Amino acid sequence: xxxxxxxxxxxxxxxxxxxxxxxxxxxxxxxxxxxxxxxxxxxxxxxxxxxxxxxxxxxxxxxxxxxxxxxxxxxxxxxxxxxxxxxxxxxxxxxxxxxxxxxxxxxxxxxxxxxxxxxxxxxxxxxxxxxxxxxxxxxxxxxxxxxxxxxxxxxxxxxxxxxxxxxxxxxxxxxxxxxxxxxxxxxxxxxxxxxxxxxxxxxxxxxxxxxxxxxxxxxxxxxxxxxxxxxxxxxxxxxxxxxxxxxxxxxxxxxxxxxxxxxxxxxxxxxxxxxxxxxxxxxxxxxxxxxxxxxxxxxxxxxxxxxxxxxxxxxxxxxxxxxxxxxxxxxxxxxxxxxxxxxxxxxxxxxxxxxxxxx
Numbered sequence: 001x002x003x004x005x006x007x008x009x010x011x012x013x014x015x016x017x018x019x020x021x022x023x024x025x026x027x028x029x030x031x032x033x034x035x036x037x038x039x040x041x042x043x044x045x046x047x048x049x050x051x052x053x054x055x056x057x058x059x060x061x062x063x064x065x066x067x068x069x070x071x072x073x074x075x076x077x078x079x080x081x082x083x084x085x086x087x088x089x090x091x092x093x094x095x096x097x098x099x100x101x102x103x104x105x106x107x108x109x110x111x112x113x114x115x116x117x118x119x120x121x122x123x124x125x126x127x128x129x130x131x132x133x134x135x136x137x138x139x140x141x142x143x144x145x146x147x148x149x150x151x152x153x154x155x156x157x158x159x160x161x162x163x164x165x166x167x168x169x170x171x172x173x174x175x176x177x178x179x180x181x182x183x184x185x186x187x188x189x190x191x192x193x194x195x196x197x198x199x200x201x202x203x204x205x206x207x208x209x210x211x212x213x214x215x216x217x218x219x220x221x222x223x224x225x226x227x228x229x230x231x232x233x234x235x236x237x238x239x240x241x242x243x244x245x246x247x248x249x250x251x252x253x254x255x256x257x258x259x260x261x262x263x264x265x266x267x268x269x270x271x272x273x274x275x276x277x278x279x280x281x282x283x284x285x286x287x288x289x290x291x292x293x294x295x296x297x298x299x300x301x302x303x304x305x306x307x308x309x310x311x312x313x314x315x316x317x318x319x320x321x322x323x324x325x326x327x328x329x330x331x332x333x334x335x336x337x338x339x340x341x342x343x344x345x346x347x348x349x350x351x352x353x354x355x356x357x358x359x
Contacts, residue, residue: 007234008358014217014239018155019074019132021045022351024230027221027244028078028135029186029330030054035066037252040343042073045351047133047240049076056117057125064129076157077131081139082119083193086279086303088112095299096310103289103326104314112302114309133157135178137189146173157219159189162199166210166218176217178242179203179210183223185245185332187282188273193304196281197273204236211237225337227353234358243350245332250343258322259329264340268333275300277315277328279307285335288325289314 011023030051038048097107135157158169181203190196220233225246272286276293301307318326
């Protein structure tokens with residue numbers, strides 16, 4: 001087993017390099033990136049984060065400006081690497097729309113026509129915002145964008161879910177890899193969407209394998225929500241811990257109360273990985289809708305982002321009604337460890353507790 005003192009030294013080196021006071025990173029969560037949460041985490045000495053997948057360039061710039069207005073701390077901006085355009089099947093989409101009408105408002109025939117935002121324009125906005133760190137998920141940034149990042153001395157953190165893609169990220173110029181275990185809530189960060197439900201590697205197996213394979217620092221994420229998880233990640237070779245679900249019950253997250261309350265009572269086996277909400281595999285609370293959507297008699301979800309567009313009306317209605325059973329309630333397997341307390345207090349407790357365990 002690694003020397004705990006070397007784990008602390010490795011974390012301190014990481015913090016010095018990236019302008020942090022402690023090695024706690026907020027996960028970039030698209031749709032759950034309230035600036036106030038990042039401000040609290042950054043002001044406590046950790047790393048704030050914005051999942052910018054659903055944000056137009058102007059919104060990305062505003063988010064960064066809002067954070068900087070109240071914090072001098074570090075933060076990361078994150079984007080998905082786009083998938084190829086989806087193959088559309090109008091007949092199958094009709095079956096999906098009919099199924100979804102059982103769970104919410106009728107879904108318009110043209111609902112699935114929604115298109116993703118302009119990725120190149122979003123990348124330009126990331127550069128204009130000038131964060132200290134940009135991160136990627138679902139693939140690698142193109143070489144020309146990586147070169148532009150390096151020219152501006154912006155670090156690149158690449159989310160990975162297997163040893164093979166960790167090596168690919170290192171070779172492509174990533175400064176850090178973020179090893180995402182299958183326990184993580186939200187979308188699985190697999191480069192190949194077709195393997196997301198097959199290559200389910202837990203963090204305790206993935207993390208030391210990635211640490212041994214690459215020469216750059218490794219951040220651990222997935223199923224970490226308390227001091228014990230942070231300490232374990234560092235002992236297994238990580239330089240820092242990234243936490244998503246563990247922060248979602250903090251008041252600064254501004255989560256729908258039904259979702260926040262449900263996290264606190266969800267055991268590890270109360271979550272599931274499915275494509276039911278977006279067409280991309282993600283871990284959520286195993287709600288009535290999510291279970292029904294993967295039943296043998298249910299139509300297979302449409303591809304991403306068509307399925308996300310088709311489920312929009314249901315998800316909006318569920319949020320208005322506070323109905324957790326139809327809500328897109330992303331949750332990692334350690335959801336029940338999430339605490340409903342101020343984020344800055346939680347950051348300090350996480351690191352003080354982990355440091356005590358490592359001494």
